[in-house]
């Protein structure tokens with residue numbers, strides 16, 4: 001780590017700003033304003049009315065863009081602007097010697113993502129990607145329940161209605177990327193085979209996807225995601241050779257079924273799930289990584305690896321990409 005990280009380890013709260021104060025950025029700013037390890041200095045958005053509204057509510061400054069944010073002498077910045085802007089903004093933030101938490105997906109392309117990683121490494125600053133679902137206590141409970149087990153399959157459902165504002169990405173890059181990250185994290189293995197089915201039923205880009213994967217460790221995985229369901233549902237089912245774990249990521253109920261007997265009976269246990277706001281846990285992890293100069297829970301490399309799998313599921317992805325994954329496996 002460079003002098004930037006060293007300075008942080010000795011100083012008080014991390015001086016931080018948020019750029020892109022829409023739905024996600026407002027949440028980051030709200031949580032940061034209540035964290036003892038952070039000093040929320042300012043929020044930035046070209047929509048000055050929105051930036052001003054959030055800033056006056058949270059008691060920080062409002063500025064028009066990340067350049068003005070960086071002029072305030074920060075230690076770290078959260079980038080929650082639209083995805084196509086992650087790359088240029090993150091590079092500017094890193095060039096100024098600041099650590100950066102980039103919302104998911106890390107960038108629009110894997111090349112851009114790799115450039116962000118290289119820049120952060122070169123400058124010696126912390127780079128984290130906002131795969132917030134990893135910090136969902138129900139996801140943590142599933143991870144604990146399957147630790148050390150012989151994993152066989154994972155099925156994840158993430159469905160709901162169309163988002164209020166459509167961005168320029170479809171459901172695979174917007175939603176499935178969360179679950180690709182979870183599959184890689186649960187299995188601690190790379191995805192080597194991809195069998196995607198996608199369709200643009202009502203939107204310009206894919207709005208419904210059924211994605212199948214095989215990991216290098218031999219686990220089969222399935223993602224069912226769409227924007228065509230009137231209600232939100234987020235569930236994870238994991239089959240191991242000894243138990244079947246079901247997690248509801250919205251109600252945060254996690255149950256395991258085990259001890260299967262020849263008469264068809266089995267045991268069921270509801271697992272304890274901690275109470276925690278996932279975004280708060282994510283930001284605490286980022287701040288402690290910045291202060292300690294150690295890697296955060298979700299690194300840039302992991303963000304790019306999940307983006308690469310998601311991109312290989314898109315209708316335009318070449319057969320060569322899928323074949324390359326098979327060859328790796």
Ligand SMILES: NC(=O)c1ccc[n+]([C@@H]2O[C@H](COP(=O)([O-])OP(=O)(O)OC[C@H]3O[C@@H](n4cnc5c(N)ncnc54)[C@H](O)[C@@H]3O)[C@@H](O)[C@H]2O)c1
Pocket residue numbers: 019020021022023024025044045046047050065066080081082083085103104105130131132165174
């Ligand atoms: N981790 C999650 O669960 C999660 C959830 C939602 C969104 N996201 C991600 O967060 C990002 C933002 O999504 P959102 O839903 O909050 O979008 P949004 O449209 O609600 O907000 C984006 C904001 O960025 C602002 N903006 C535009 N140009 C800008 C610029 N040059 N500099 C700074 N701000 C600029 C817009 O004015 C807007 O206020 C996306 O990358 C998205 O994928 C992550």
